[in-house]
Amino acid sequence: MPPGISTSDFYYILPELVLTAGALVVLIADVLLPRERRSALSWVTLAAVGATLASLLPFTSTHVEVAHGLLAVDRFALFFKIVFLVAAAITVLMSVRYLAIEGASPGEYYFLILCATLGMMVMAGGIDLITIFIGLETMAVSFYILAGFIKPNQRSNEAAVKYFLLGAFSLGILLYGMSLMYGLSGTTNLRVMATSFGAMAGDSRLALAVILVVAGVGFKIAAVPFHMWAPDVYEGAPTPVTAFLSVGSKAASFAMLIRIFVEGLPSASEDWRLLFWVLSIATMTVGNFAAVTQTNVKRMLAYSSIAHAGYVLIGIVAGTSRGITATLVYLMVYSFMQLGAFAVVVMLRRADVVGDELKDFSGLASRNPFAAFAMLLFMLSLGGIPPTAGFMGKFWLFSAAIDAHYYWLALIGVLNSAVSLYYYIRIVVFMYVKKETLGSEPTTSPTLAVVLAVAVAATLVLGVYPQLLFNVAAASARTLGAAGATAALR
Amino acid sequence: MVPLNYYLVLSAMLFAIGTAGVFVRRNLITILLSIEIMLNAVNLTFVAFGRALGSADGQIIVFFVMTVAAAEAAVGLAIVIGLFRHRESLNPDSWTALKW
Numbered sequence: 001m002p003p004g005i006s007t008s009d010f011y012y013i014l015p016e017l018v019l020t021a022g023a024l025v026v027l028i029a030d031v032l033l034p035r036e037r038r039s040a041l042s043w044v045t046l047a048a049v050g051a052t053l054a055s056l057l058p059f060t061s062t063h064v065e066v067a068h069g070l071l072a073v074d075r076f077a078l079f080f081k082i083v084f085l086v087a088a089a090i091t092v093l094m095s096v097r098y099l100a101i102e103g104a105s106p107g108e109y110y111f112l113i114l115c116a117t118l119g120m121m122v123m124a125g126g127i128d129l130i131t132i133f134i135g136l137e138t139m140a141v142s143f144y145i146l147a148g149f150i151k152p153n154q155r156s157n158e159a160a161v162k163y164f165l166l167g168a169f170s171l172g173i174l175l176y177g178m179s180l181m182y183g184l185s186g187t188t189n190l191r192v193m194a195t196s197f198g199a200m201a202g203d204s205r206l207a208l209a210v211i212l213v214v215a216g217v218g219f220k221i222a223a224v225p226f227h228m229w230a231p232d233v234y235e236g237a238p239t240p241v242t243a244f245l246s247v248g249s250k251a252a253s254f255a256m257l258i259r260i261f262v263e264g265l266p267s268a269s270e271d272w273r274l275l276f277w278v279l280s281i282a283t284m285t286v287g288n289f290a291a292v293t294q295t296n297v298k299r300m301l302a303y304s305s306i307a308h309a310g311y312v313l314i315g316i317v318a319g320t321s322r323g324i325t326a327t328l329v330y331l332m333v334y335s336f337m338q339l340g341a342f343a344v345v346v347m348l349r350r351a352d353v354v355g356d357e358l359k360d361f362s363g364l365a366s367r368n369p370f371a372a373f374a375m376l377l378f379m380l381s382l383g384g385i386p387p388t389a390g391f392m393g394k395f396w397l398f399s400a401a402i403d404a405h406y407y408w409l410a411l412i413g414v415l416n417s418a419v420s421l422y423y424y425i426r427i428v429v430f431m432y433v434k435k436e437t438l439g440s441e442p443t444t445s446p447t448l449a450v451v452l453a454v455a456v457a458a459t460l461v462l463g464v465y466p467q468l469l470f471n472v473a474a475a476s477a478r479t480l481g482a483a484g485a486t487a488a489l490r
Numbered sequence: 491m492v493p494l495n496y497y498l499v500l501s502a503m504l505f506a507i508g509t510a511g512v513f514v515r516r517n518l519i520t521i522l523l524s525i526e527i528m529l530n531a532v533n534l535t536f537v538a539f540g541r542a543l544g545s546a547d548g549q550i551i552v553f554f555v556m557t558v559a560a561a562e563a564a565v566g567l568a569i570v571i572g573l574f575r576h577r578e579s580l581n582p583d584s585w586t587a588l589k590w
Contacts, residue, residue, distance in 0.1 A: 130551055137558045141565050148569050157573040158585045164566050165521060165582075169512055171562075172528035175555065176505055179532050179548075183498075183539035188547045232588040 005067055012066045012073045015055045015081060016121055022048020023114035030107025038106050042096045042447075045110040049089045049117070056081060063479055069189045071125040079476035080124035080255045083332055084248050088117045090339045090454065091244040093447040094346050098240050101351055102150050109149060113244065116142035120252035127263060129178045129188040132256055136174075136220070139252060140167050143245055147237040159236025166219060166229040174216025180209035181264070190264030197267040210271045213260060214279070220253035221309045224282040231290075234302030239349065239356070242298060243342035246305040247335045254312060254331060258324065261316070262480055269319060276317045277409060283310030284416040291423050297345055298356045300423060301338070304382060307420060308334055314397045314413055318404035321477050326396035328473035333393040333462055337381040340455030344375045347442045361427055362434035368442045372431045374452045379424040381459045384417045389462035396470070497538035504531035518570050518580040522563065529559050 010017070022045070029044050056078060063074045071077075091113060099106050119138030126132035144167060148160025184206055185193040200206050215226065222230040234242045261272050287307030294300035312334075315327030347368070348355030365372040381390030394417060401410040462469055504527055511524025533552045540548020570580070577584060 130547075130554060133551075134554060134558070137562070141558075141561055144562075144565050144569060148572055151572055154573075154576045155588055157569070157576055158588050160569045161518070161573050161585070162588070164562075164569055165512075165518075165525075168522075168525045168562055168566065169528070172505075172508065172525055172532060175529065175532040176535065179535040179539065179551075182536065182548060182551070183543070186543045186545060188551065236588050 009067045012059070012062070012064060013071065015052050015059070016118060018055045019048065019052040019114060019118050019121065022051060023111050023118065026111045026114060027107065030105075030111070039096065039100065041106045041110050042092055045092050045114060046089060048114060049085050049092065053082070053085050056085075065127065065191075066125075069191065070128045070131045071122070072127045073125060074479040075476040076258075076479050077121075077125040077255075079328055079332075079473065080251060081121050083251050083335055084117050084120040084124070087244060087247045087251070087335050087339060088113060090343075090451050091240050091248075093451045094243060094339070094343050095238075095240040096447045097443070097445045098238065098346050098349060101349060102153075102238065104149055104238075109146070112142040112146050112149075115139075116146070116244070116248065120248055120255075123252045124255040124259075126256070127190045127259060129182060129190070132259065133175065133178065135252075136256060137171070139249060140171070143167075143241070143249060146241045147233055147245070149241065150238050153236075155236040156238060157236075159233045162229050163233040163237075170216050170219030170226070173212055173219070177209050177212030177214075177216055180205065180212065184209060190259060193264045194266055197265060199267075201267045201270075206265075206268050207271050210265060210268050211275065213265075214272060214275045217253060217257045217260070218279060221250055221257065221313075222306050223279045223309055223313065224286040224306065227283070227287070227306045230306055231299050231302040234305070235296055235299045235356075239298065239342055239346045242302075243339050243346075246302070246342075247338050250305065250309060251331045251335065254316075254327065257316065258327070258480070262319070262324065273317055273319060276313050277406070280310050280313035280317055280409065281412050283307065283313065284413060285310075288416050288419045288423075291420070294423070295358050296356055297358055297361065297427065298342075300358075300427075301341060301345075304420065304423070305338065307416065308338075308382075310416070311394065311397055311413060314401050314406070314409055317409060318400045318406060320400060320404050321474070322396075322403055323400040324477040324480065325470065325474045326393070326400040328476055329466070329469055330393040330397055332469060332473070333381075333389040333459075336455045336458040336462070337378045337388075337390055340374060340452060340459065341378040341382070343448055343451045343455065344371050344378070347371055347444065347448055350443060358427065358430055361430040364431040364442065366435075368444070370449075371442055371444070371452065374456050375431060376428050377456055377459055379427055381463070383421045383424040385421075387460070387463045389459045389466065392463055392466040494538055494542040497534060501531040501534040501538065504528075504534065516581050516583065518582065521582075522566055522570075526559065526563070529555060 026044050065072050116139045119135045122135030126135050144164045147163045148157050150156040182188055185196040187193055218226040284307050287303050291300050291303035312327055312330050315323040345356050348360050381388035384390045384394040398410040398413050508524045508528035512521055515521055533555055536548040536552050
């Protein structure tokens with residue numbers, strides 16, 4: 001055993017080990033199974049995700065640093081790991097029929113989904129620049145390949161190249177910021193860094209590092225003006241990948257953002273709060289106004305997801321424990337409604353029809369009432385209409401902003417929600433009012449029905465009875481920081 | 491011994507050159523090379539800081555950055571080849587299937 005690593009460290013990373021083993025099992029099973037039975041791989045993948053979820057159970061109240069402060073195993077990481085694993089499971093269920101239609105081989109696909117999930121889990125737990133960076137890249141490289149997975153499709157190829165170029169570019173910026181953080185503090189551990197930055201508030205070199213890291217992270221969460229890649233990648237990538245990208249990658253990047261800024265740079269909080277304040281307003285406004293003009297539903301959902309990154313940033317700007325709690329709640333709620341909306345788009349995909357244009361939704365209510373109702377619910381939830389989960393999430397975000405005296409931010413957020421209703425309702429109008437059925441016939445499958453049922457149930461239950469989620473998120477936000485107290489928070 | 495600031499200025503210049511290359515150049519391979527220059531500027535910063543601080547962390551990160559950069563280059567070139575089969579061009583301006 002090398003010095004500095006103990007057996008207990010391996011116990012604490014049990015969920016990550018289980019997921020890694022699951023990913024390898026998928027790869028091996030891909031080789032061993034005959035070609036016509038490879039669709040069974042989705043069940044192997046689901047089993048791996050389920051086993052990982054089960055292996056999280058012993059750590060519900062753990063609060064330790066593993067391997068000399070490389071990873072933190074705490075409730076904050078746990079909360080995000082649950083979000084990632086649930087999103088991964090839903091993505092796998094969505095992919096079964098999609099892969100069959102596209103004729104893509106499922107083995108590498110599911111392996112890469114699990115690898116991306118593994119990277120996200122490391123990002124959420126990482127409290128050291130090295131682990132955060134490795135987790136980020138494990139996730140990003142998997143997503144580069146997944147975005148271009150449908151090789152004969154030129155749109156998928158273009159999406160992959162654009163995502164790769166801007167992802168690698170943003171990585172360079174983020175790493176340069178990290179190198180300055182390391183140089184100024186002499187450590188790579190975020191919690192030690194916070195202490196040594198304590199005396200450096202207002203230092204211009206620290207401000208430069210903060211700006212670079214904000215830009216790097218801004219690319220990953222697709223905040224304006226670093227959002228250019230998102231609409232193209234979301235439109236071109238295979239729909240289940242888009243769904244996972246817009247939920248998992250975004251949540252993981254926010255986990256990374258909170259770890260870096262709240263845990264590592266509390267002394268520069270004036271700087272990054274101001275930057276995120278500007279980014280939040282720009283992101284919400286540009287995202288919503290650009291979404292209004294879109295006729296492709298995947299592209300519209302991409303701009304909507306950009307706008308939602310802006311809403312979530314409100315919680316970060318507020319920076320109170322209430323703000324961080326609202327951020328966690330919103331990311332969980334957003335996962336379900338966003339995945340659900342993409343599941344409906346997957347339903348419209350048929351062998352000869354892409355099914356992601358707005359006109360494909362026309363008359364959906366008469367052709368498939370359940371799918372139309374589900375989409376209606378997700379649109380209302382994304383728009384923030386009660387009694388859906390989206391309303392509760394937005395309510396907490398805006399109230400956290402008001403609580404922290406960011407009145408303008410809350411006001412602009414509310415106005416933006418009003419703008420967003422325009423394009424969400426437009427889909428509903430196409431589904432319920434338009435009678436012509438030009439679009440493709442939606443094809444249901446049992447797995448897609450399960451996805452929709454889960455997403456609908458979560459959107460409704462979390463909207464009507466949100467207290468449990470709020471309490472769990474609040475308990476998770478409290479575990480940030482070395483002492484377990486929210487010393488890092490205002 | 492060469493002072494720390496010399497290294498930092500050099501790496502800042504390298505980083506600026508790489509960033510400019512990403513924006514100015516109109517060939518995918520050159521853009522990839524520019525990104526590599528950016529990552530190597532980062533590596534130089536890490537190593538210079540590590541040496542000045544007398545800690546090994548900087549060098550350890552550089553090993554990870556190099557490994558990841560290699561993985562990224564492998565994946566990136568594979569993706570570029572996939573696109574080239576459709577397009578027969580490495581100019582980003584010719585990608586029109588998606589609105590840029």
